Structures are given as C-alpha cells and as structure tokens.
Amino acid sequence: MEGGLVSATLVRYAPGFGADERQLDARLSSDSIQAIQNANAEERNIVRFYFASICKTFRGDLGMSRSLNRPIRQLLQERTAVTAVVAGRGLVVAWSAAALVVFTTWFFRTPALGIPITLFSGTLLCLPAGVLALLAIILNQPGYVVIALIVYPKVHRYLSNLVEAARGMPHIVTARTKGTSESRVFFWHVIPVIKGEVLALAGVSIGLGISAAIPVEALCGIPGIGQLAWQSALGRDLPLLNSVSMLVIACVVLANSGADLLGDEQRQPA
Amino acid sequence: MKRMRVAAVTLACALVLISVAGSFIPRFNYSRQDREHVNCGPSCRHWLGTDDLGRDRFARLLHGSRISILLAPAAAAVSMLLAFGIGAIPGFAGGFAERAAKTAIDLVLSIPWLFLLLMVRATLPLNTSPAASVTITFLVLGLLGWAAPARILLARARCMRQAEFIILARSTGVAPLWLLCKHVMPNLRPVLLAQFWISVPIFILSEANLSILGLGVAEPLPSLGSLLRELETVLSLRADIWRFAPPVMLVLIVSSLQIAVSEREVPQ
Numbered sequence: 001m002e003g004g005l006v007s008a009t010l011v012r013y014a015p016g017f018g019a020d021e022r023q024l025d026a027r028l029s030s031d032s033i034q035a036i037q038n039a040n041a042e043e044r045n046i047v048r049f050y051f052a053s054i055c056k057t058f059r060g061d062l063g064m065s066r067s068l069n070r071p072i073r074q075l076l077q078e079r080t081a082v083t084a085v086v087a088g089r090g091l092v093v094a095w096s097a098a099a100l101v102v103f104t105t106w107f108f109r110t111p112a113l114g115i116p117i118t119l120f121s122g123t124l125l126c127l128p129a130g131v132l133a134l135l136a137i138i139l140n141q142p143g144y145v146v147i148a149l150i151v152y153p154k155v156h157r158y159l160s161n162l163v164e165a166a167r168g169m170p171h172i173v174t175a176r177t178k179g180t181s182e183s184r185v186f187f188w189h190v191i192p193v194i195k196g197e198v199l200a201l202a203g204v205s206i207g208l209g210i211s212a213a214i215p216v217e218a219l220c221g222i223p224g225i226g227q228l229a230w231q232s233a234l235g236r237d238l239p240l241l242n243s244v245s246m247l248v249i250a251c252v253v254l255a256n257s258g259a260d261l262l263g264d265e266q267r268q269p270a
Numbered sequence: 271m272k273r274m275r276v277a278a279v280t281l282a283c284a285l286v287l288i289s290v291a292g293s294f295i296p297r298f299n300y301s302r303q304d305r306e307h308v309n310c311g312p313s314c315r316h317w318l319g320t321d322d323l324g325r326d327r328f329a330r331l332l333h334g335s336r337i338s339i340l341l342a343p344a345a346a347a348v349s350m351l352l353a354f355g356i357g358a359i360p361g362f363a364g365g366f367a368e369r370a371a372k373t374a375i376d377l378v379l380s381i382p383w384l385f386l387l388l389m390v391r392a393t394l395p396l397n398t399s400p401a402a403s404v405t406i407t408f409l410v411l412g413l414l415g416w417a418a419p420a421r422i423l424l425a426r427a428r429c430m431r432q433a434e435f436i437i438l439a440r441s442t443g444v445a446p447l448w449l450l451c452k453h454v455m456p457n458l459r460p461v462l463l464a465q466f467w468i469s470v471p472i473f474i475l476s477e478a479n480l481s482i483l484g485l486g487v488a489e490p491l492p493s494l495g496s497l498l499r500e501l502e503t504v505l506s507l508r509a510d511i512w513r514f515a516p517p518v519m520l521v522l523i524v525s526s527l528q529i530a531v532s533e534r535e536v537p538q
Contacts, residue, residue, distance in 0.1 A: 126524040128475045129384070130482030131517050134501040211382030218483055219502075229385065230483055233392030245381075245389050253380055 053242065062243045067235030072243045075228060080247070083217065083224035087209040090147025094205070097148065098156040102163050106186050121153040129212050133219040143220040150212040151205055158201050162194040169193065196263040203259025207252040278529035285523055289335035298329035301490050311512065318512050321500060325490075331515055334492035338474050339523065341408040346469040348412030350419060350462055357420030361427030362454055363446075371424055378417035384479060386414055391485045400491035407486045407493075411473045419465035426461050430454055467531040471524040478520060494520050 028036075056063065062072035101117055124132075129150050136146045166172060172189050176182075180189075210225075217226035225244060232240040292298055307316065308324040318327035360371035378386070390410050398406065430436055430453075439449055474494065480486035481495025489496065497516040504510050 122525060122528070123521060126471075126475075126521040126528065127517065128478040128482065128495070128498070128520070130479050130495075131498055131501065131520070134482070134498070134504075138501070138504055138507060207382050211384045214384055214388060215479055215483060229388060233388050233483075233485060234396070236392060236396065238393070241389060241392055245385065248385055249381055252382060256380070 067237035089144035093148035094151035124153040130215040199263040203256040206255035282526040292332040300333040330492040338494040342473040345408040345412035349415040352416035353419035357423035358427040361424035403488035
C-alpha cells in the first residue's frame with residue numbers, strides 16, 4: 001500500500017501530469033477540450049487520485065495505457081507470465097551454479113580454484129546488467145542466462161560468506177576433528193545452521209531477478225514486465241508505470257515476507 | 271591483501287588522472303566530427319577508431335570516464351548528506367523519529383533499485399539539454415541512493431545513543447545539538463566515508479544502466495553508460511574488439527574502487 005502511494009505520488013507530481021495530447025487536437029470543440037480538462041482535474045488532488053486508483057484496482061480496472069492504447073490489465077496479464085518464466089529460469093540457474101560452486105569449494109579449498117571463482121564473480125559484479133544483456137545478444141544467448149549472471153555473483157558471495165562463517169563454529173570444528181566426512185558435515189551440520197539466512201537470501205534474490213529483468217527484457221526484446229516498464233518510462237505512460245510499479249513492489253514484498261516467515265519458522269527452537 | 275589495495279588505489283588514481291587530464295587536451299575533442307573517417311578502425315589519428323558520426327572514440331572515452339568519475343562521487347556525497355539526515359539524526363534522537371526513519375528506509379529498500387531509478391527518472395523530463403540530462407541523472411542517483419547507508423548510520427547512531435560517554439555528556443547538561451556535532455559526527459565519520467566509497471561504484475554502474483536504456487546522459491555528451499550503447503551495433507566479439515574499450519574501462523574503474531573499499535577496514 002505504501003509502495004502504491006509512493007508510485008502514485010511520483011506519478012501525480014511528475015512534470016506534464018494531466019496534460020493530454022488530445023487538447024492539442026484542432027478538430028475538437030471547446031466543450032470537448034473542457035470535458036477532457038475536467039476529467040484530468042479530478043486527478044489533481046493526491047489523496048483523491050490515490051484512492052481513486054486503489055478503488056479502480058480493486059474493481060479490476062487498471063485503466064488504459066496511453067502509449068500502447070490497450071487496457072493495462074490485459075498488458076500485465078500477458079507479460080507477467082513471460083517475466084516469471086525468464087526470471088524464474090535465471091534464478092534457478094544462478095542458485096544452482098552458486099550452490100555448486102560453494103559446495104565444491106567446501107571440499108577443495110585451494111587458491112587454484114578460489115582465485116578464478118573470485119575473479120569471475122568480481123568481474124560480473126563490475127558489469128552493468130545492460131552490458132551483460134548486450135553481450136548475450138552478441139553471443140546469441142537467451143535472456144535468462146543474463147539474469148542468472150546478474151544474480152549469481154551476489155548469491156555466491158553471500159552463500160560463501162555464510163558457509164565460511166559456519167566453518168568456524170565450534171560444533172562443526174568438533175565434527176571435523178572427530179573425523180566426520182566433509183559431505184556429512186556440510187549436509188548435516190552446515191546447511192541446518194544457515195537454512196534461515198539462505199531462505200532470506202532467496203527472498204532478496206527474487207527482487208534482484210525482477211530488477212534485472214528490466215534491462216534484459218528491454219535490450220533482448222523479451223515482451224515481459226521489464227520491457228513494459230521501460231516502454232512506459234520512455235513513453236512517459238505514467239498510469240502504466242504506476243500499475244507496473246505496484247505489481248513489482250507487491251511481488252518483491254510478498255517474496256521477502258514469505259522468505260522471512262519461512263526463515264523465522266526454521267530459526268525457532270525445537 | 272595490502273599490496274592488492276595499493277595496486278587498486280594506484281590504478282584508480284591513474285584512471286582518474288588520465289581521464290581528467292586527457293579530456294582537457296584540445297586534440298581529444300569528444301564532439302568533433304571527422305567526416306572523412308566515419309566508423310573506421312584504430313589508427314594513429316584515432317586510437318580507438320571513430321563512431322557512426324566520425325567522432326573519436328578515445329576522446330569520447332576520456333570525456334565519458336571523466337563525467338562518470340567526477341559526478342558519481344558528487345552524487346554519493348548528496349546521498350551521504352541525506353543518509354545522515356534521515357538515518358543518523360533520528361537514530362540518535364530515538365522515539366517516533368527513529369521509527370518513522372526506519373519505516374521510510376524499509377519502504378525505499380523494498381523497491382528494486384533499478385526499478386526505482388527507472389520510475390523516478392521517467393517522471394522527470396526526458397527531452398532536455400545534455401547538461402541538464404547529466405545533472406538530472408546524477409541528482410536522481412544521489413537523491414535515491416540514501417536508503418542503504420541510512421540504515422547502517424541509523425543502527426550506528428542508535429548504538430552511540432546508549433554509549434557511556436554520551437550518557438555522561440547528557441547527564442552533565444550538554445545540549446543535544448552540541449552532542450551531535452562534537453561527539454556523534456566525528457564517531458560516525460568512518461562509517462560515512464566507508465558508505466561513500468561503497469556508493470561510488472554503485473552509482474557508476476547505475477548511471478551506465480540508465481544510459482544504456484536511453485534514460486541517462488543525452489547525446490552528444492558522452493558518459494561511460496552512453497558509450498556502452500554503441501555495443502548494440504556490434505555483431506561479433508572478434509570483428510570490432512576495440513569497441514569493447516568502454517566496458518573494459520568500466521570494469522577497471524569499478525573493480526579498482528571495489529577492491530580499494532573492500533580491503534579497507536570498514537567499521538562494524
């Protein structure tokens with residue numbers, strides 16, 4: 001709700017809000033122009049504008065997109081699935097790669113393995129999402145690979161920090177000195193300790209995936225929510241941008257809240 | 271580790287020096303067109319070739335790096351000022367102010383960073399002069415990038431509120447403003463500095479993302495981000511390898527800054 005208010009406020013106070021290109025149409029009579037101005041005048045009060053937006057949203061009416069000239073609801077329905085698939089695949093690939101790398105480095109702690117992994121992650125962290133998307137186009141790679149490359153270094157860094165912190169815990173040191181196998185230590189002692197934090201990280205990574213979808217979809221030509229956000233930004237289609245932002249904020253908040261709830265359950269003492 | 275930091279700081283300083291000093295040399299004019307050599311490869315005259323309009327790529331790279339290198343710290347400074355006002359002061363004051371600040375910070379942090387930038391940038395005029403587009407882009411970065419540092423400053427200021435020397439100062443009747451200026455600010459300076467240096471590479475990358483999407487610095491003014499847009503016309507990695515100079519420059523600048531910051535003793 002607060003996110004919706006923020007986006008509605010931004011939209012309301014944007015320069016040019018309320019200006020309608022139909023007012024420049026010489027074929028319209030002064031009464032028609034006055035009617036358009038009156039329709040826009042109702043949206044001038046921020047509180048009324050916000051509550052009108054909320055009421056319309058609850059009725060399932062998100063309005064019309066000015067730049068694409070189509071109902072916003074229809075646009076969101078079409079494109080949410082596309083983004084969910086692309087971002088979902090990217091997140092799965094990123095998490096699988098990060099988990100595999102962290103698991104491998106748990107067994108083989110050698111600089112020969114650690115240095116290339118750190119260099120790779122570090123380089124990815126230094127490249128903007130847009131450049132990775134353009135490289136994917138040049139190398140003919142699908143969009144979800146770019147989302148994976150954007151999310152991977154962050155997930156890898158946090159996961160490896162968590163595992164390294166767990167490595168020094170007294171019960172894990174004791175288990176290793178008693179000769180427990182490395183895989184048993186990892187799966188039976190390390191994972192239960194870091195489970196709550198990993199769930200929280202999973203929630204955060206959903207936000208990262210959605211955020212990464214904007215440049216990836218815009219540059220790779222994937223017709224998803226990210227591309228829609230970009231098109232609405234370039235076309236200054238503020239009602240569409242308002243709806244897209246509310247959808248994205250709702251997704252991120254839901255993901256984070258879900259991860260927090262699950263993480264709290266995991267952290268509760270038996 | 272110390273050697274790595276020294277190397278990173280040296281590299282960062284060298285890049286700053288080259289881009290700032292180089293862009294003042296009249297030979298490297300970023301907007302001059304050489305219509306005899308349009309879209310050509312590297313030569314003695316044009317070290318990195320020319321673009322579609324016959325402009326020298328090396329000159330544009332120098333000017334673009336200078337804009338990003340100089341304005342990202344300026345945006346970070348604006349962010350730190352806001353972070354101090356929104357995070358540290360309410361954190362030190364406590365009560366309702368602290369709760370309100372925490373809510374505001376959580377609210378801003380709940381919106382994905384790039385999405386927030388896109389949203390705010392879209393609500394501002396897009397058809398502006400190049401100088402105005404640079405100002406708007408970096409100002410937006412500065413005005414929106416305060417949330418993460420503010421959260422850290424708030425936590426730090428809250429700890430300080432309960433510190434013994436502050437309680438002692440309060441009990442002796444020191445005014446809150448004096449406490450803030452003479453005791454809190456000097457103690458928060460290392461955290462502020464650390465957050466400042468963390469924000470700089472983030473802002474450089476964010477500007478690059480915005481410019482690639484056409485929402486950043488407007489033509490003909492170059493920035494690291496707007497130069498990256500040229501990659502859209504690259505067909506293969508091998509054919510036009512010199513056109514990858516802007517991303518290489520970006521990686522060098524950002525990585526050297528990140529290494530310099532990460533190797534630094536960041537206060538907990």
